[in-house]
Amino acid sequence: MTQNLTDMKALQALRTKLQQERNPITPIVTVCGGTGCHGYGCQKVIDAFRQEIAAKKLEDKVTLRVSGCHGFCERGPLALISPKGIFYQRIDPADVPDILAKSVFGDEVIDKLVYTGPEGDKAVYEKDVPFYAKQNRLIFGANQRINADSIDDYIAEGGYAGLEKSFAMDPEAIITEVKEAGLRGRGGGGFLTARKWETVRKAQPGKRRYVICNADEGDPGAYMDRSLLEGNPHSVIEGMIIGAYAIGAKEGYIYVRNEYPLAVKNARIAIKQAQEMGLLGKNILGSGFDFDIIISRGGGAFVCGESTALMASLEGKIGEPRAKYIHTAEYGLWDKPSCLNNVETWANVPLILREGAASFAKIGTKGSKGTKIFSVVGKINNTGLVEVPMGLTLREIIFDIGGGIPNGKKFKAVQTGGPSGGCLPEKMLDLHVDFDELTKVGSMMGSGGLIVMDEDTCMVDVARYFTKFLTEESCGKCTPCREGVRHMLEILDRICAGDGKEGDVELLEEMSESILEGSLCALGGTAPNPVLSTIKYFRDEYDAHIKDKRCPGKVCKNLITFSVVDGSCTGCGACVKVCPVDAISVTDKPATVKGKPHAKLKLHTIDTDKCIKCGMCAEACKFDAIHVE
Amino acid sequence: MDLKTVDKICADHQNRPDQLIGILQDVQTHYRYLPEAPLKQVSTLLNIPLAQIFSVATFFSAFSLTPRGEKVVNVCMGTACHVRGAQRLLEELERGFGVGAGETTTDKKVTLETVNCVGCCALGPVIVVNEDYHGKMDGTKTAALIDELKGSKS
Numbered sequence: 109m110t111q112n113l114t115d116m117k118a119l120q121a122l123r124t125k126l127q128q129e130r131n132p133i134t135p136i137v138t139v140c141g142g143t144g145c146h147g148y149g150c151q152k153v154i155d156a157f158r159q160e161i162a163a164k165k166l167e168d169k170v171t172l173r174v175s176g177c178h179g180f181c182e183r184g185p186l187a188l189i190s191p192k193g194i195f196y197q198r199i200d201p202a203d204v205p206d207i208l209a210k211s212v213f214g215d216e217v218i219d220k221l222v223y224t225g226p227e228g229d230k231a232v233y234e235k236d237v238p239f240y241a242k243q244n245r246l247i248f249g250a251n252q253r254i255n256a257d258s259i260d261d262y263i264a265e266g267g268y269a270g271l272e273k274s275f276a277m278d279p280e281a282i283i284t285e286v287k288e289a290g291l292r293g294r295g296g297g298g299f300l301t302a303r304k305w306e307t308v309r310k311a312q313p314g315k316r317r318y319v320i321c322n323a324d325e326g327d328p329g330a331y332m333d334r335s336l337l338e339g340n341p342h343s344v345i346e347g348m349i350i351g352a353y354a355i356g357a358k359e360g361y362i363y364v365r366n367e368y369p370l371a372v373k374n375a376r377i378a379i380k381q382a383q384e385m386g387l388l389g390k391n392i393l394g395s396g397f398d399f400d401i402i403i404s405r406g407g408g409a410f411v412c413g414e415s416t417a418l419m420a421s422l423e424g425k426i427g428e429p430r431a432k433y434i435h436t437a438e439y440g441l442w443d444k445p446s447c448l449n450n451v452e453t454w455a456n457v458p459l460i461l462r463e464g465a466a467s468f469a470k471i472g473t474k475g476s477k478g479t480k481i482f483s484v485v486g487k488i489n490n491t492g493l494v495e496v497p498m499g500l501t502l503r504e505i506i507f508d509i510g511g512g513i514p515n516g517k518k519f520k521a522v523q524t525g526g527p528s529g530g531c532l533p534e535k536m537l538d539l540h541v542d543f544d545e546l547t548k549v550g551s552m553m554g555s556g557g558l559i560v561m562d563e564d565t566c567m568v569d570v571a572r573y574f575t576k577f578l579t580e581e582s583c584g585k586c587t588p589c590r591e592g593v594r595h596m597l598e599i600l601d602r603i604c605a606g607d608g609k610e611g612d613v614e615l616l617e618e619m620s621e622s623i624l625e626g627s628l629c630a631l632g633g634t635a636p637n638p639v640l641s642t643i644k645y646f647r648d649e650y651d652a653h654i655k656d657k658r659c660p661g662k663v664c665k666n667l668i669t670f671s672v673v674d675g676s677c678t679g680c681g682a683c684v685k686v687c688p689v690d691a692i693s694v695t696d697k698p699a700t701v702k703g704k705p706h707a708k709l710k711l712h713t714i715d716t717d718k719c720i721k722c723g724m725c726a727e728a729c730k731f732d733a734i735h736v737e
Numbered sequence: 738m739d740l741k742t743v744d745k746i747c748a749d750h751q752n753r754p755d756q757l758i759g760i761l762q763d764v765q766t767h768y769r770y771l772p773e774a775p776l777k778q779v780s781t782l783l784n785i786p787l788a789q790i791f792s793v794a795t796f797f798s799a800f801s802l803t804p805r806g807e808k809v810v811n812v813c814m815g816t817a818c819h820v821r822g823a824q825r826l827l828e829e830l831e832r833g834f835g836v837g838a839g840e841t842t843t844d845k846k847v848t849l850e851t852v853n854c855v856g857c858c859a860l861g862p863v864i865v866v867n868e869d870y871h872g873k874m875d876g877t878k879t880a881a882l883i884d885e886l887k888g889s890k891s
Contacts, residue, residue: 147860147870181859328815331856366762366799367855369868405759407797410853424757424785426796485817485858492859523816559816573819577853583796686876688832723825724876 112386115394116272119263126264132191135170135212138252139199140186142177142335143370150185156201160208170212173261176251176339176374179493180239183223188234188252195234196221226489226511239490242509244471246479247455248332248495251339256374259381262342268387270458274350275395282354283309286457288465290477295322295413295450296528296554297630298476298543301457304447307437309355311445316359318441319352320448323364323371324418326410327526328577330557332481332493333451337364337371340455341378345401347454349392350461352399355447360401363418366408375403410527410581414629415440415448417583428585429629450555452481472498476542480556484510487517487562503537506560517562520661521646525554527574527581528634530641531567550641552634566661567646568653572600574638582631589632592623596639606666608654613643662736665721669737672712675700676733679709683725683734691718692725742767743775747782754783757793761800770801806841806848808886810834811865815854818861826862826879827851833883847886 113119139145139154157172178186183197187207194211196203199221210216223231223239231237254261262268274282287302308317321344325333337344348360364372379401382388390398404422411417412427419441421427440446456478460468469477476498482505485491489511496505502522506512513519521531524541530551532539539545543553561570575597584590596619599612620636627633643650652658659667672683672692679699684692695713698705714725714734726734746763750756760783764775771794780787794800812818812827827838830849834842841848857863860872864882871882 143855143870144857144859147857147863147872181857184859325856326853328819328854329817329858331854331858334856367852402756403759404756405762406799407758407762407793408799408853409797421758422755424754424783424793425789426792483856483858485861486820491817491861526816557816559820561820565820570820573816577814581853686880688829722828722876723822724829727876 112384113393114386116275119268119272119393123263123266123269126260130264135192136173136190137170137207137212138173138175138178138188138190140176140178140184141174141256142181142338143331143368144177144181145184145186146370148184152201153185153187153199153204156204157208160204164208166208170208173255175254176256177335177493178252179243179245179248179335179495180237180490181493182489182491193233193235195223195231195237195240197223238511239492239494239509242500242504243495244479244497245495246459246471247343247452248336248481248493250343251335254340256339256341257377259342259378259385262340266462267342267458268346270461271346271349271387272393273461274353275393275397279309279354279356282350282461285465286354286460289460289468290465290472291453291456291460291468292476292543293450294452294456294480294555296525296552298553301449301453304437304449305351305355307435308357308445308447311438315444317355317357317445318447319348319355319357319360320418320422320441320446321348321360321362321454322413322415322418322448322450323362323368323375324406324413325365325368325451325555326413326581327555327557329485329523329559330483330526330555332483332556334365334368334371335493336451336455336481337362337368338374341371341375342382343455343458344375344451345378345382345388347449347457348401349387349399350457351447351449351454353395353397355445357447358398358400360399361422361441362401362403363412363422364403364405366405372403372405379403409583410577411583411629411631414631416629418448419446426583428583429631431628452555473540473542475544480541480553482556482558484558484560486523486559487513487565488560489514498542499540501538501540502532502558505541505558506537510560513560513562517564519560520563520565521561521567521570523559523561523570523638524557525552525637526557527577528552528630528637529554529557530637531561531570531645532641533645536645550644551637564661564663566604566659566663567642567649568600568603568659569661569663571639571642572597572604575600575635578631578635582635586626586628586632588623588626589628589635592619592626593632593635595619596623596636600639603650603653604659604664604666606653606657606664608650610654612654613647613650617643668721669716670714670719670721670723670725671716671735671737672714673733673735674711676731677711678731678733679706679711680730681712682728682730683712686724686728688722688724689718689720691715691720738772738774740775740778743778744782747779752782754785757783757785757790758797761790761794765800769805770803804841804845806846808846808866809848809850810886811850811852811855812838813855813857813861813863813865814851815856815858815861817858818854818863821861822875823862825876826864826874829876829879830864830883833880833887
C-alpha cells in the first residue's frame with residue numbers, strides 16, 4: 109500500500125489503522141528468511157507453506173511471514189508460531205502440512221521439530237530455549253515481528269515513532285538525548301555517537317553535509333549488520349533520518365558489501381517504500397526537512413570499513429585511507445562534514461528516541477550502555493547472533509547461550525574484534541564484555557564477532573591466518589603496514605613450517621610495536637593485535653613450534669604426520685578410496701575387526717613420503733584409526 | 738563489442754561518479770569480467786579518467802580484468818570457516834580443478850576464488866558456487882562438488 113504521508117498525524121493515523129488490521133488472535137507463522145537459513149534451503153519451506161495455505165484455502169486463517177534472521181542459525185530452517193510462541197527448528201518442507209494442521213490449528217506439538225539440547229533437554233516455546241532465554245533482543249528482536257520487505261509491518265511495530273518525536277524536538281535536543289543515552293559506535297571504535305554528531309553539526313557552517321551508514325561489514329565471522337539490514341532495513345533508515353535531521357544533512361549513503369546481495373535488495377526495497385510514503389525526499393512528514401538516501405556497493409576491500417577509505421571509495425576512488433589529523437566529521441566525503449556510523453549504531457537511534465535516553469541508559473555497564481549483538485561462531489554448539497546487555501561475561505555468552513563446545517572438546521580461546529582484535533584464553537572467560545574491559549586485556553569489541561576455538565585449533569596458525577588476511581587487505585599506502593605486516597607473515601609462515609628460530613617471537617613483538625606506532629590508519633594500527641595476544645596468552649604454543657618442532661593443535665602440516673593405528677584399523681579400505689595421492693596401502697599384518705585379528709582383511713599403512721596431509725583419510729575413517737601427531 | 742548494456746548500466750546509476758564501484762559491479766556481472774572497451778565507455782560517460790577506473794578495478798578484489806569461468810566457486814575463508822578446516826577444502830579444490838585460487842580452468846568452466854566471509858558461519862565451512870550456498874562441507878562433499886562441476890555443461 110502506498111500512501112504519501114503529508115504530516116505527523118497521517119503517520120499516526122496509518123499506524124493506528126495498521127495495528128487495528130492486525131488481529132492478535134490470527135496465528136502467524138514466521139519463517140526465518142535470513143541468508144543463513146537460505147543456505148539451509150528455507151526457500152523450499154517457505155514455498156511449501158505458500159502452497160499448503162493456498163491448497164487448503166487458509167489465507168484468512170493464518171498469516172505467513174518471511175522475516176529476517178532470527179539469530180539461531182545453527183538450527184535452521186526455523187519458524188516461530190505466534191501467538192503461541194512455539195519454536196520449530198530444522199524444518200523440512202515435508203513437515204509443513206503437519207505444522208499447520210497440528211500446531212497452528214490444533215494443539216499438538218511436533219516432537220521432532222522441538223529444540224533438543226545437547227543433554228536431551230527439550231524446549232517447546234522460544235522463550236524457554238536456552239539460546240534465547242538470556243538474551244535481551246531490543247534491536248534484533250523486531251526482525252521476527254516484521255516481514256523483511258514490509259514498511260507496514262515496521263510502522264505497526266512502532267516504527268518511525270522515533271522520527272515523529274525527533275521532528276517535534278530541536279536538533280540539538282536530539283543530540284543531547286543520544287548523549288544522555290550514552291550510545292557508543294557499534295562498528296569497532298566505540299566512539300561516542302553524540303560527540304561525533306555534535307562535531308558534524310558544528311563543522312563548516314552553512315555547507316552541505318552527509319550521513320553515511322557503514323555496512324561494509326568486513327570482519328570475518330561477524331554478520332550482525334548484514335542481518336539487521338536484511339531483516340529490518342527501516343530501523344537503519346529511520347536512524348539515519350533522525351541523525352541527518354540532528355546534524356542538518358540532506359543526503360545519505362548506505363555503503364554495503366556486495367557480498368551481501370539480500371541486504372542490498374532489502375535495503376533498496378525499503379528506501380523505495382520510504383520515498384513513496386514521503387518518509388524520504390522533500391518535506392518529510394510536513395516538517396520542511398528534506399533528506400534522501402542512496403546505496404553504494406563496496407568492492408570487497410576490508411580497509412573500506414575505515415572511515416577515510418570508505419569515503420574515498422564513495423567518491424569513486426580506490427579505498428586508501430588518509431591521515432586523520434583532520435577528522436572526517438569535519439572534512440569527510442567530498443571534503444564536507446560527514447557523519448559515519450555503523451548499521452547497528454543507526455538501528456539503536458530510533459529506539460533511544462522512542463523510549464527515551466533514560467530507559468536506554470539503564471541497560472549495560474557504566475561506560476557501555478545498551479545491548480550489543482554478537483555473532484558467536486566457530487567451534488560452538490549454537491552458532492548464531494546473540495543480543496545481550498553490555499556487561500555479560502564471556503562464559504555466559506559462550507556456554508549458557510552458545511551451548512559450549514561441540515564433540516566434548518575443550519575450550520581453548522575466543523577471538524574478539526575481528527582481525528584487529530585478540531584471542532583470549534580460558535582464564536578470561538569471566539570477563540564482563542564491554543568496550544573498555546576488552547581493550548584492557550589486549551583485545552577489542554570490534555563489531556562483535558566472537559570466534560570460539562577448541563583444543564584442535566593452533567593459535568600460531570590463527571595468528572598467521574589473521575596476519576595473512578591483513579597482508580592481503582593492506583591497501584599498501586603506508587610502509588609500516590604494507591611491509592611490516594608482510595614480514596610478520598613471513599616469520600609466522602616460517603614458524604608454522606617448522607623453521608622457526610629462537611628470537612622469532614621477540615622479533616615479532618618488536619615489529620608489532622613499530623607497526624602499531626607507525627601505521628597510517630587503524631588497519632595497520634591494530635594489525636599486530638592477533639599476534640601480540642596469542643604471544644601473550646599462548647606463548648607455549650609458539651615455543652612448541654619453534655623449539656620442539658611440534659604443533660599442539662595438530663594443524664601445521666610440516667609438524668604433523670598421519671599414521672594408521674594398529675588395533676583400530678579394520679582394513680575396510682575407506683581411506684584408500686579417498687586418498688588423492690595413493691599414499692595408503694595394505695600391509696601383511698591382519699586388521700582388527702571386533703577386537704580380533706581378521707583372517708583376510710589387512711592392516712593399512714600410510715607412506716609418509718607421499719602423504720600430503722590433506723586429512724581425507726581421517727575424515728573417511730569410521731574407526732578412529734588414523735592418528736595425527 | 739556492443740556497449741549498449743554499458744550505456745544502460747551507467748544511465749541506471751545516473752552517470753554518477755560516486756556510483757563507479759556499483760557500475761563496475763554491474764558491468765562485470767554482464768561480461769563476467771571487466772573488458773577494456775566497456776571501461777573506456779564508462780570513463781567517457783562518467784567523465785572519469787581511465788587511469789582512475791583502472792586503479793579502482795585493480796584495487797578491489799571483486800573485480801577481474803581477465804575472463805572468469807561459467808561457474809565461480811568461492812571458498813569462504815572467514816575465521817569461523819578457517820577453524821573448521823576451510824584451508825583444507827581450498828587445497829582439495831585446487832587439486833581437483835588444477836588451478837590456484839583466483840585462477841580459471843583452461844576450458845573456462847570454473848573460476849576458483851576465495852572470499853573473506855559470507856556471514857553464514859553456522860554453515861561453515863561454506864563454498865558458494867555462483868549464488869548457491871553449499872554448507873557444512875567436508876572432504877567427501879567437496880569431492881562430489883568437484884565431480885559435479887567438472888561434468889556440468891552449465
